[in-house]
Amino acid sequence: MNSDSDLQIAGDILEVPHLLQAPREHPATVAEFAGLARSVAADRSAWEHLVRYDATARWYHRLRTGPGYEVWLLSWVPGQGSGRHDHGPSSGVWTVLEGALTERTERGTRALVPGTQRVFAPGYVHEVVNDTLEPAVSLHVYYPGLTEMPMHSPECSAAAARDSDAGSGAVPAR
Numbered sequence: 001m002n003s004d005s006d007l008q009i010a011g012d013i014l015e016v017p018h019l020l021q022a023p024r025e026h027p028a029t030v031a032e033f034a035g036l037a038r039s040v041a042a043d044r045s046a047w048e049h050l051v052r053y054d055a056t057a058r059w060y061h062r063l064r065t066g067p068g069y070e071v072w073l074l075s076w077v078p079g080q081g082s083g084r085h086d087h088g089p090s091s092g093v094w095t096v097l098e099g100a101l102t103e104r105t106e107r108g109t110r111a112l113v114p115g116t117q118r119v120f121a122p123g124y125v126h127e128v129v130n131d132t133l134e135p136a137v138s139l140h141v142y143y144p145g146l147t148e149m150p151m152h153s154p155e156c157s158a159a160a161a162r163d164s165d166a167g168s169g170a171v172p173a174r
C-alpha cells in the first residue's frame with residue numbers, strides 16, 4: 001500500500017471504543033456551534049410552534065442554553081430591524097429559518113435566506129432588517145451568552161441613510 005503516513009490501524013477500530021473520542025454533549029468549536037445551528041434549523045418541530053410575531057416590538061425567545069452558550073429564536077415582521085449594534089464579548093452563529101433577512105455591515109449588504117449561516121467574532125458590527133413583504137424567523141447562537149449589545153450610530157453611507165427608517169434601535173437587537 002502506498003501511503004505518505006506510516007500510521008496504520010490494525011483491526012476494527014469499533015472494537016476498541018476506549019480509543020474513540022466520546023461524542024460531546026455540547027458544542028465547543030466554531031464548527032460544532034455551526035452544526036448546532038444547522039441541526040436546530042433542520043428540526044422544525046423544535047422551534048416552529050414557538051414563533052410569535054409582534055408588530056410593536058421585536059419578538060425573541062431563548063430556545064436553549066448550555067455551558068457558556070445560548071440559542072435564541074427571533075422573529076421579524078416586514079420592516080422590523082435591529083439597528084446597528086455589536087454583541088459585546090460574544091461570538092455568534094446565526095441563520096435564517098424562514099423568510100429572508102438583509103444584513104448590513106461596513107463591508108456591504110448581504111441577503112440571507114434559509115440555509116445561509118453567518119459566523120462572527122466579538123466586536124462584529126452589523127444591522128439586520130427584514131426588508132421583504134413576508135415575516136422572517138432567525139436563529140442565533142451566542143458564545144458566551146449575550147450580556148450586552150451596544151448600539152452604534154447609523155453608518156454615514158447612502159444605503160444606511162436611505163434605510164434608516166426601517167431600524168428600531170430602541171428594542172433588543174440580537
Ligand SMILES: [Fe+2]
Nearest residue numbers: 087126173174
Ligand atoms: Fe446581531
